[in-house]
Amino acid sequence: MFHKPALLIKDPELIKQILVKDFNSFVNHVGGSDDHDPIGRDNLFLSKDGLWRNLRKKLTPFFTSGKMKSMFPFLDKIGDNLLDHMEQMSFGENWVEMHVKEKLSLFTTDAIASVAFGVDANCLNNSESEFAYISKKMFDFTFWRGLELTAIFLLPEITKFFNLKMFTKEGTEFMAKTIMHVMNEREKSKVRRNDLIDILIEMKNNDEQPLEIETLISQAAVFFLAGYETSSGAATFALYEIAKCQDIQNRLRVELREALLKNQGELTYDIVMNDTPYLHQVFLEVLRIYPTTPILDRECSNPNGYSLEPYSDFVIPYKMPILIPIYGIQRDEKYFEDPLKFDPERFSPDNIHKISTFTNLPFGTGNRSCIGERFGLMQSKTAIIKILMNYRVEMADGTPQEIRLARNALTVQSEVKIVLRFVKDELVK
Ligand code: HEM
Incomplete structure (x- = not known):
């Protein structure tokens, strides 16, 4: 290296x-960062040894299946916003074509903001919103950002000298402002939502090992960074593959329809995570061919x-x-x-x-595997299910038959936009 x-x-x-x-x-x-960049240095992904063990122990309870289940209604709501958004796009006779990754990125940004932080980011309704702007900026791979991130991962010893930081100045300021505002409001209201913000407040107020405010903000920032791109990328590749193979899509739709009918047409956490095993098979195959973290x-x-x-x-x-x-x-x-x-x-x-x-x-393994695996699966599958409940997915004119991967990206991404056609076809009328 x-x-x-x-x-x-x-x-x-x-x-x-x-x-x-x-x-x-x-x-x-x-890799890692230094004293000049506590948000880059102390987040769960890059923190080391004792600090990492402490953070991982404290943050794990947010990702249990019980916690995810209790958060599902928030995600379900964002899924409905995605459908409203698609509904409002200009239709052909009964179909719409969209740049899938772009729309699903708005979905996962809204999902993480809502489920983890209790914030209404509103990106699907307003793609010019501050959250949408910042999340896009975090992943914009300009030449300079590329050098900065490469140094953090490969040459951490030079980061201090050149004042290189994991998150952009704009991204850090926005994240700090948002998270501190939500934490203050939450503390004032004394309402518990059992989300990441509640856990961060507990970490701040812990008498034995209180954590610096920067350390708390850096956890929020890394969840955002690690969660939004990976999940929207995986769901995009899934929709692409099932558009290409209609037999697989038909089988998925049959499985989903049966699960929904058993539940009076209502989508639940269990349908997403337990009662659609074929969807899980499809998703694992997507992550085998396109592991977003290569x-x-x-x-x-x-x-x-x-x-x-x-x-x-x-x-x-x-x-x-x-x-x-x-x-x-x-x-x-x-x-x-x-x-x-x-x-x-x-x-x-x-x-x-x-x-x-x-x-x-695709999620690593062992004690340092992806902490957000369940969350990632839940949000990607919810997006796919919501779409399949209402649309059949097809290749559009010009959708590439083979995916070529982008070279200048940190994650596994298509080199060109994946545009697909969504044809109205409700599963349960
Ligand atoms: C399809 C979605 C996702 C994929 C494929 C994915 C993949 C990964 C991989 C490969 C790692 C490294 C594991 C290792 O080194 O063994 C990782 C770590 C991590 N992921 Fe994910 N991830 C996804 C979603 C998420 C979500 C939704 C979040 C948070 C909300 C998240 C947060 C993290 C964090 C914080 C780490 C570092 C964990 C640690 O070092 O203790 N990921 N992820």
């Missing part, structure tokens, strides 16, 4: 050793180094970066027959046992 060697690991056994069995020797992600990383956190015996006599030195190229592994024919074929049957109850946990890692 530029100035220092890194170790690329592809063997499933070694991956297991590093991510799970010997986690204590590989606690941290590579590489997992760790650094050796054992000051004595880590011996690779019996695989090799190499001792991984302290702080050496470890890279696990999940995009390549998940598309490797050694592990997946005909790897570029979109085939949700790979994840059927009869076949799933053939897939090793360590060759399919």
Whole structure:
């Protein structure tokens, strides 16, 4: 990695050793920021050792299935806003075409703002809203932002000297202003909503280990950053694949219709997360082919180094970066027959046992895996379900038959806009 060697690991056994069995020797992600950038340094993704353990323990309760279930009505409402938005777009006879990623990004921005922070970001109704502007800016990959983020992940030691920061100045100020306002209002009103803001207030007021306000804001900022792009990207690829393969879409619609009819046509958390197993298969296959985070990383956190015996006599030195190229592994024919074929049957109850946990890692694994996995699945699946409840998805004129991936992006993204056609076709009348 530029100035220092890194170790690329592809063997499933070694991956297991590093991510799970010997986690204590590989606690941290590579990179980080410094004193000049506490929001970049102290967020859950980049924080190290003791601070990370403390934060992870405190933030985990927000992501339990009970908590997600209690938050589902807020998400359901944002799903309805998405449908209203589609309804208002100019229709052909009974269809609408849209740039899917753009619209789903507005959806996930509204979803995270509402579910995690209790804020009505209103991006779907007003794509010029401050939230929409800031979230887009966070991911705009200009040359300078590219250099800044590359340094934070690969050359953390120079970040202080060049005053490089993980979030843009604009993004940080907006996030700080918004979160502090919501926290103050919440404390004044004494109402509990059981969301992330309540957890941040508890962390602030904890007598034993009170946390700095910057540390609290940095958690909100990283949830936003880690949650909005990944989930909208995954849902976009899912809609693209089912537009391409109408048989898969038909099966999804049948499954969904049955689940809804059993529940008088009402969408519930259980339908989204438990009672649509084929949708789950489709989603896992989407994340196999398009893992939004294409590489997992760790650094050796054992000051004595880590011996690779019996695989090799190499001792991984302290702080050496470890890279696990999940995009390549998940598309490797050694592990997946005909790897570029979109085939949700790979994840059927009869076949799933053939897939090793360590060759399919879209959310990572072990103690440092994605904390927002359940939230991510819930919001992406809700968007897909809401759409399928009302529309059939088709390729539009000019939708590419093969996806070429963007080179200048941090996440797995299509090089060109994915525009799809949505034809009115209500599932339950
Ligand atoms: C489809 C959606 C998502 C995908 C594919 C995804 C993927 C990932 C991956 C691969 C990692 C690194 C795991 C590792 O190193 O083992 C990660 C970490 C993380 N994700 Fe997600 N993610 C998604 C959604 C979300 C959401 C919705 C949130 C928050 C609301 C979130 C918050 C985080 C955070 C904070 C971390 C760092 C955890 C830590 O270091 O303790 N993610 N995610």
